[in-house]
Amino acid sequence: MSSERIPLAGVIGSPIAHSRSPKIHNHWLRTHGLKGHYIPMDVVADDLEQVLRNLPKAGFVGVNITIPHKEKVLEIADLVTDRATLIGAANTLIFRKDGKIHADNTDGYGFIKNLQSAGVDWDARRGPAAVLGAGGASRAVIASLLDAGVPEILLSNRTRVRADALAQEFGKRVRVFDWVQAGNMMDYAATVVNTTSLGMIGNAPLRVPLDGLQKGAVVTDIVYAPLETKLLETAREMGCHTVDGLGMLLHQAVPGFERWFGLRPEVDSATRAAALR
Incomplete structure (x- = not known):
């Protein structure tokens, strides 16, 4: 039996049921035959830091962050990119192997x-x-x-x-x-x-x-x-x-997917169709 962990990612917000991000990322995982899962997680502000610190222990390699947590995660992250600092918000977190949380903003x-x-x-x-x-x-x-x-x-x-x-x-x-x-x-x-x-x-x-x-x-x-x-x-x-506006959602997802799952996906008509399902 392989002891290799299946990489997990997801999107955190509150509410989150409306998010199209799981449809996009899971479409790419299926299309490219990659092991991995991407799930929506409804997390309230008071629990955010505890959840983020514990996710890597469960096999998570990173998450997207959406409303209302995009500003708050800057206070939690250990490393923040210049563009996330300039924008004052982060939408993409990478959980590094050294245990540090790296925050970026790919919306722009x-x-x-x-x-x-x-x-x-x-x-x-x-x-x-x-x-x-x-x-x-x-x-x-x-x-x-x-x-x-x-x-x-x-x-x-x-x-x-x-x-x-x-x-x-x-x-x-x-x-x-x-x-x-x-x-x-x-x-x-x-x-x-x-x-x-x-x-x-x-x-x-x-x-x-x-x-x-x-x-x-x-x-x-x-x-x-x-x-x-x-x-x-x-x-x-x-x-x-x-x-x-759908294309912005699709394209902002690309850098995170590449960092988490090791492959840079294409935004094409099939991606749009998957997001709209």
Whole structure:
């Protein structure tokens, strides 16, 4: 009998039943004939550190972290990458053989990769990017857009103070607009990103005026339920290039899977289909 342990990974959040990550990772494990399992785990904040410290003893090689724990894990991790520090959140943990927890953030990588591989001829340097929202996802998006070469970020959030705080952190390339003026950002934007949950199934609609959208602009929504949000539908009708949010989820999963299971998977039509099942 082999004493080799089967590598385990998973996603931790609360709630977690809605997560599509198990479908994605288990699809890759099956497709490549790899030994391993990826499971959803509902863990409350008070138990988070104890659970994370004990998982490696059960054969876990790492986990994804989602809402509401992405900020808290930075306090627990022993090593944190520069990009996770910059974003102020982690979504990918690697349990090292020396017992240390290594925290990274692959959300920005997934966001940019989604734009680059969606067939819309996206170029970061083409012009300013309008970003709606100033939460955790927005931080990852802004950091990755600036890193990719976007000349300016036009930022608006329902609570202006949060947008102002991000502008202070990221510097002069971020310009803040009041939420009631958010529609004005569209006049200048080559890229438009909704990082809020507005427009998601079960949430309030996104009510930002879109009549200023530039024909040929690339418009993306990190919401993927529904796949085509009202923002994307309107943008498409106005002659914009649209990119749905599912690709960001798929691409952010790639680096973690590679670290845990030793193979870099492809994001293809079969991966998308598996995530939507």
